[in-house]
Amino acid sequence: EAGVAQSPRYKIIEKRQSVAFWCNPISGHATLYWYQQILGQGPKLLIQFQNNGVVDDSQLPKDRFSAERLKGVDSTLKIQPAKLEDSAVYLCASSLVMGGTGELFFGEGSRLTVL
Amino acid sequence: DAKTTQPNSMESNEEEPVHLPCNHSTISGTDYIHWYRQLPSQGPEYVIHGLTSNVNNRMASLAIAEDRKSSTLILHRATLRDAAVYYCILRASNAGNNRKLIWGLGTSLAVNP
Numbered sequence: 001e002a003g004v005a006q007s008p009r010y011k012i013i014e015k016r017q018s019v020a021f022w023c024n025p026i027s028g029h030a031t032l033y034w035y036q037q038i039l040g041q042g043p044k045l046l047i048q049f050q051n052n053g054v055v056d057d058s059q060l061p062k063d064r065f066s067a068e069r070l071k072g073v074d075s076t077l078k079i080q081p082a083k084l085e086d087s088a089v090y091l092c093a094s095s096l097v098m099g100g101t102g103e104l105f106f107g108e109g110s111r112l113t114v115l
Numbered sequence: 116d117a118k119t120t121q122p123n124s125m126e127s128n129e130e131e132p133v134h135l136p137c138n139h140s141t142i143s144g145t146d147y148i149h150w151y152r153q154l155p156s157q158g159p160e161y162v163i164h165g166l167t168s169n170v171n172n173r174m175a176s177l178a179i180a181e182d183r184k185s186s187t188l189i190l191h192r193a194t195l196r197d198a199a200v201y202y203c204i205l206r207a208s209n210a211g212n213n214r215k216l217i218w219g220l221g222t223s224l225a226v227n228p
Contacts, residue, residue: 093159103161103164104149106158
């Protein structure tokens with residue numbers, strides 16, 4: 001079974017530029033999550049989708065971050081304009097069910113460096 | 116928001132058992148206890164989860180206190196490949212509950228050969 005695919009693995013940009021990350025979850029997984037992980041910290045949930053609807057985006061900095069999952073399958077996370085503090089690993093995860101019985105499957109992450 | 120507390124770091128010797136503790140005093144009756152681990156430069160990997168009873172799988176065992184305010188992840192025989200950061204998190208069982216999952220700093224486990 002294919003895992004969660006993410007791209008690009010690494011991205012270096014200058015502040016005020018824009019960047020986009022792509023995620024393809026495990027086939028059949030209705031729930032998709034984007035996390036931000038700053039070096040030395042645990043993952044922080046940015047947004048959660050159930051199919052193509054947003055379940056929770058309360059921690060997403062909406063002035064610069066946006067995410068979409070138009071067809072309920074793959075998803076894109078965009079940052080525009082980027083700030084130095086956005087340097088982090090952006091992790092995508094998916095799960096078969098939204099509740100507590102479902103395990104999360106993570107991709108390898110996209111490491112962003114903002115100069 | 117549900118929060119967990121774990122020691123920052125622990126050390127073990129290869130082929131010895133490891134007990135990783137987690138405190139979750141604010142757990143609600145419907146929260147599942149999940150454990151994940153993260154190897155360097157990789158995304159977190161699911162280890163085990165439980166609700167009330169102790170659980171075993173091929174990777175580890177999960178011992179849950181009777182009052183559910185703490186749990187312990189048990190690696191029966193540590194190997195060098197078990198060196199990772201281990202996270203204990205709580206997940207609401209209600210699919211409609213949007214309560215945020217808070218990941219702490221986790222426990223960084225070092226395994227000595």
